[in-house]
Amino acid sequence: MTGVTSRKRGRPPGTESSDTRDRILTAAREEFSERGYEKTSVRGIAKAAGVDSALVHHYFGTKEQVFEAAVEVAFSPALKMRDVVLEGPIEGAGERMTRFVFGLWENPVTRKPLLAIIRSAVNNEAAAAVFRRLVATQLMRRIADELDTPDAELRAELAAAQxxxxxxxxxxxxxxxxxxxxxxxxxxRVAPVVQGHLTNP
Amino acid sequence: MTGVTSRKRGRPPGTESSDTRDRILTAAREEFSERGYEKTSVRGIAKAAGVDSALVHHYFGTKEQVFEAAVEVAFSPALKMRDVVLEGPIEGAGERMTRFVFGLWENPVTRKPLLAIIRSAVNNEAAAAVFRRLVATQLMRRIADELDTPDAELRAELAAAQxxxxxxxxxxxxxxxxxxxxxxxxxxRVAPVVQGHLTNP
Known part of the structure; x- marks a missing residue:
């Protein structure tokens, strides 16, 4: 993914460069959360991080790539959902998934980036593409892998849709x-529906 | 609602004034659909309708009020959902609602304004407020009226959420x-879930 590629292009990983990288990512997350994808610029992110725009491009590439890296970090708690599904018997996966997702939304710290991702994905095609890649390949497919049916991905997505x-x-x-x-x-109310989508015959 | 109030303030309803009003509404729907709430201006709507901005204010009031009137028109097919619920026995309401909603989304003519409403409501608080009023008072409450339980509104909303x-x-x-x-x-897959939210014990 972007992060890995750009790290290869950048300096060898050391304290200074990874600090700068993290500072840019934090600034990017803040900017995208506050302004949404369209109104955020690489220049604005650079300014908020206290670095030159060229350094943002150096580490991440285009605005879409900065967004992807920022969203990946913001999205990383959600990616734990697969572990949550695996944590116990499949008959309880619906409730575990539901509890986990509402846990993220009820916590203001994790809610903010989720709001930013949804707002950006709904309004901008480049942001939607990032969201699609991340949700489809990193989340839905992994959960589907744990379901033993041919329509596993559709099931996982209808559960996610609720x-x-x-x-x-x-x-x-x-x-x-x-x-x-x-x-x-x-x-x-919601957990039995999620369970039903995942495992009902 | 806005439409009624402003018609009172305007000229007595005649062909000319109602034509102008409709032309403004059509232009407003187009502008909000294309640009979203934030980037749309009363001036832009007036220009697209070929009238003076003052006339837009005269008929509708503020930008939020123009939006509300435009959304009400765009939303009017969805408001038929209540009739759909009433059309047959409550045991089939889940499938009728589901079929009706996907019918709106599958048709490009009705899909476009629905997309515009969702995009605007997700990104702008004034647009979200309009959406809340419309969905809560005109749609959810009416469907809830047809369900004979104390938690009818929550049930209708969880069904709508799917x-x-x-x-x-x-x-x-x-x-x-x-x-x-x-x-x-x-x-x-979805109709039984909608039905379950509405009527499961």
């Missing part, structure tokens, strides 16, 4: 009563 | 395989 839809209504657009309902009530 | 989530993944972000799957297969 979670995405509730997140949209609860956290992004905030429609009542779903926005203020107790999260345990939501989990109780 | 539909919104699939629409996000299939039509907005376009993640495979859900984006290219046969719509009848999607309906067969």
């Amino acid at each position: 979670l995405v839809g509730v997140a949209m209504m609860r956290y992004v657009i905030r429609i009542e009563p779903v926005a203020s309902a107790d999260v345990e009530l939501i989990i109780a | 539909l919104v989530g699939v629409a996000m993944m299939r039509y907005v972000i376009r993640i495979e395989p859900v984006a290219s799957a046969d719509v009848e297969l999607i309906i067969a």
Whole structure:
């Protein structure tokens, strides 16, 4: 992925360069979260990180590649979902996945980058492409690998769709009563649906 | 709603004024669809409609109010959902709702304004507020009225969330395989979930 390629192009990994890289990534995450993909510029990211724009290009390449690297980091907690699926018997995977996803959304620290990713992906084709690659190859396919059916990827995506839809209504657009309902009530309603998509005959 | 209020403030309804009003609304729908809420201006709408900005303000008020009127028109097919729910026994409401929603999304003419509404609501708080009012009061509450349980609104919203989530993944972000799957297969998987949210004990 981008991160690996650009590290190869950059200096040999040392404290200084990896600090700079992390500082740029943090700034990029902040900028994309605050402004969305379209209004964020490489120049703005460089300024926020206190470095020259050329250094941003040097480490990451284009704006789309900076976005991909930033999203990968922001998305990394979500990528643990596969471990969550594997953690116990498949009959409980629906509840474990649901609990895990709402855990990310209920925590302001992990909610912010998720909001930024969704906002950018909905409005910009380059951002949507990054989201597609990440969700399809890193998340959905991995979960599908754990399901023993030919339509595993479709099942994983319909399960994810229920979670995405509730997140949209609860956290992004905030429609009542779903926005203020107790999260345990939501989990109780949603987990069986997620389970059903994954394993119902 | 906005439309009624501004018509009162305007000239008595006649051919000329209602033509102008419709022309402004059509232009507004186009502008909001193409550019999203934030990049659309009353001036741009007026220009596209071939009228003076003052006339747009006269008929509709602020940009948020123009948006609300335009969205109401674009949203009006979706508001028929309540009739769809009422059309037959409640045990079939899940499939009827699901079929109806995918019918709107599969048709390019109705898909475009739905895309515009979602994109605007996800990225702009004023647009989200319009969406909330419309979805909550005009759609969810009406469907909930047909369900005979105390948690009817939450049920209607969780059902809608499954539909919104699939629409996000299939039509907005376009993640495979859900984006290219046969719509009848999607309906067969999703309708029982929608039904379950509405009526499961």
